Amino acid sequence: xxxxxxxxxxxxxxxxxxxxxxxxxxxxxxxxxxxxxxxxxxxxxxxxxxxxxxxxxxxxxxxxxxxxxxxxxxxxxxxxxxxxxxxxxxxxxxxxxxxxxxxxxxxxxxxxxxxxxxxxxxxxxxxxxxxxxxxxxxxxxxxxxxxxxxxxxxxxxxxxxxxxxxxxxxxxxxxxxxxxxxxxxxxxxxxxxxxxxxxxxxxxxxxxxxxxxxxxxxxxxxxxxxxxxxxxxxxxxxxxxxxxxx
Amino acid sequence: xxxxxxxxxxxxxxxxxxxxxxxxxxxxxxxxxxxxxxxxxxxxxxxxxxxxxxxxxxxxxxxxxxxxxxxxxxxxxxxxxxxxxxxxxxxxxxxxxxxxxxxxxxxxxxxxxxxxxxxxxxxxxxxxxxxxxxxxxxxxxxxxxxxxxxxxxxxxxxxxxxxxxxxxxxxxxxxxxxxxxxxxxxxxxxxxxxxxxxxxxxxxxxxxxxxxxxxxxxxxxxxxxxxxxxxxxxxxxxxxxxxxxxxxxxxxxx
Ligand SMILES: Nc1ncnc2c1ncn2[C@@H]1O[C@H](COP(=O)(O)OP(=O)(O)OP(=O)(O)O)[C@@H](O)[C@H]1O
Ligand SMILES: [Mg+2]
Numbered sequence: 001x002x003x004x005x006x007x008x009x010x011x012x013x014x015x016x017x018x019x020x021x022x023x024x025x026x027x028x029x030x031x032x033x034x035x036x037x038x039x040x041x042x043x044x045x046x047x048x049x050x051x052x053x054x055x056x057x058x059x060x061x062x063x064x065x066x067x068x069x070x071x072x073x074x075x076x077x078x079x080x081x082x083x084x085x086x087x088x089x090x091x092x093x094x095x096x097x098x099x100x101x102x103x104x105x106x107x108x109x110x111x112x113x114x115x116x117x118x119x120x121x122x123x124x125x126x127x128x129x130x131x132x133x134x135x136x137x138x139x140x141x142x143x144x145x146x147x148x149x150x151x152x153x154x155x156x157x158x159x160x161x162x163x164x165x166x167x168x169x170x171x172x173x174x175x176x177x178x179x180x181x182x183x184x185x186x187x188x189x190x191x192x193x194x195x196x197x198x199x200x201x202x203x204x205x206x207x208x209x210x211x212x213x214x215x216x217x218x219x220x221x222x223x224x225x226x227x228x229x230x231x232x233x234x235x236x237x238x239x240x241x242x243x244x245x246x
Numbered sequence: 247x248x249x250x251x252x253x254x255x256x257x258x259x260x261x262x263x264x265x266x267x268x269x270x271x272x273x274x275x276x277x278x279x280x281x282x283x284x285x286x287x288x289x290x291x292x293x294x295x296x297x298x299x300x301x302x303x304x305x306x307x308x309x310x311x312x313x314x315x316x317x318x319x320x321x322x323x324x325x326x327x328x329x330x331x332x333x334x335x336x337x338x339x340x341x342x343x344x345x346x347x348x349x350x351x352x353x354x355x356x357x358x359x360x361x362x363x364x365x366x367x368x369x370x371x372x373x374x375x376x377x378x379x380x381x382x383x384x385x386x387x388x389x390x391x392x393x394x395x396x397x398x399x400x401x402x403x404x405x406x407x408x409x410x411x412x413x414x415x416x417x418x419x420x421x422x423x424x425x426x427x428x429x430x431x432x433x434x435x436x437x438x439x440x441x442x443x444x445x446x447x448x449x450x451x452x453x454x455x456x457x458x459x460x461x462x463x464x465x466x467x468x469x470x471x472x473x474x475x476x477x478x479x480x481x482x483x484x485x486x487x488x489x490x491x492x493x494x495x496x497x498x499x500x
Contacts, residue, residue, distance in 0.1 A: 015499065056334045058500045076336050084334035090327045092256065094263040106252035107335040151331060161334075 083152035257349020
């Protein structure tokens with residue numbers, strides 16, 4: 001088995017079919033090794049969310065290979081060992097946080113005691129203790145985002161796939177999320193996350209990939225990328241995108 | 247399997263937390279109670295009329311609950327994007343479909359059971375055989391499963407509104423004409439005749455499940471072998487619809 005937790009090769013994904021087909025990913029390749037924190041950057045519409053959906057088997061490749069935790073992306077057994085935070089956190093608004101964790105926990109095949117234990121831990125971690133009984137329809141956007149992060153951590157996954165984890169969060173919550181991600185790394189987990197927040201990526205990532213127009217235009221360790229132009233990631237990002245313009 | 251059950255339980259929970267279903271429940275209780283008023287008016291044939299009305303209302307309400315609750319499952323999950331975190335869990339798309347089907351069926355069966363409990367109480371002491379009422383309940387329960395699976399299948403490729411419309415159209419078309427399709431075919435030219443016969447054999451016959459007339463007139467119960475055959479018949483159709491739903495949904499881009 002390869003040491004790469006995520007392996008994407010020459011991935012092409014199209015939305016729609018025939019003449020109205022729209023190519024979202026156009027030969028994207030990425031490898032992510034175990035234990036990395038990989039920041040996936042790119043402008044709006046670059047293909048970040050599509051890549052993540054392809055990893056989870058929510059969209060299907062037209063061509064190319066995707067392996068997640070050594071399994072094909074469509075293989076749901078890999079879902080036991082990963083956690084996913086969607087780009088927009090919408091959960092069943094008629095449930096409360098405790099109930100949603102219980103529901104997901106049951107799908108993971110966790111028993112009642114384990115579900116209760118893990119729910120307490122993850123809600124504590126994201127700072128939602130005391131809100132377990134509030135229906136999600138009464139949650140704010142940021143609180144929903146925290147529920148999203150909590151459910152992604154529920155099964156103590158070895159791989160986390162986070163689509164803009166700090167979107168909608170206040171500065172204190174952002175710091176908290178960064179801390180959570182760093183702690184995950186410390187305990188040997190792999191984190192793959194997309195972001196627009198370059199300063200954030202600079203603070204926590206050890207690897208960075210820049211996607212543009214459905215292709216990976218640059219990737220490497222943060223040090224490599226920064227030493228290349230000795231500037232901030234933000235400047236580097238803007239220059240890369242500008243150069244890549246057709 | 248645990249995943250299927252978790253999804254089903256969630257559907258039932260939503261059913262109870264949405265207040266509109268309480269309205270339907272309350273309304274039916276009121277109507278059934280009202281119609282039971284006929285009993286005290288002592289008009290000849292009123293009992294029969296009361297039974298007819300109650301059973302027709304039960305039939306209609308259960309049908310509405312089934313179509314509405316099964317029809318909204320997939321479109322809501324997709325529109326509200328709750329399907330993303332759900333399918334990122336270790337549950338297959340087939341498991342998801344089965345859970346939705348099971349949950350929508352259970353919710354409708356809950357309504358059905360309440361309605362029949364009321365009906366049984368009202369018609370107590372009027373000479374209707376228990377076996378007949380039980381059979382009527384059971385057959386409608388089977389029809390709930392059949393309708394729910396059909397609606398779930400439609401929801402894999404239709405919008406909610408189109409689905410509800412088509413489901414009611416198909417349902418009433420079959421209920422009214424299903425039994426006659428075969429006879430109609432015999433009076434037609436070759437091609438329409440063939441199509442008519444084909445429909446007769448392909449479409450699920452919702453009219454099989456309706457033994458209201460028997461209950462109203464207190465005829466003898468349906469023979470047990472017929473009920474058994476109908477159970478197997480239902481199981482085949484439900485399996486086919488769930489399978490079809492999965493075939494369409496399997497590769498759906500979300
Ligand atoms: N469901 C869809 N149907 C059709 N086209 C889509 C769909 N989802 C995404 N696209 C297209 O695919 C391309 C990539 O979209 P994607 O959502 O992956 O971008 P992104 O990098 O996540 O952007 P953002 O930073 O805004 O979240 C875009 O051009 C978008 O228009
Ligand atoms: Mg996105």
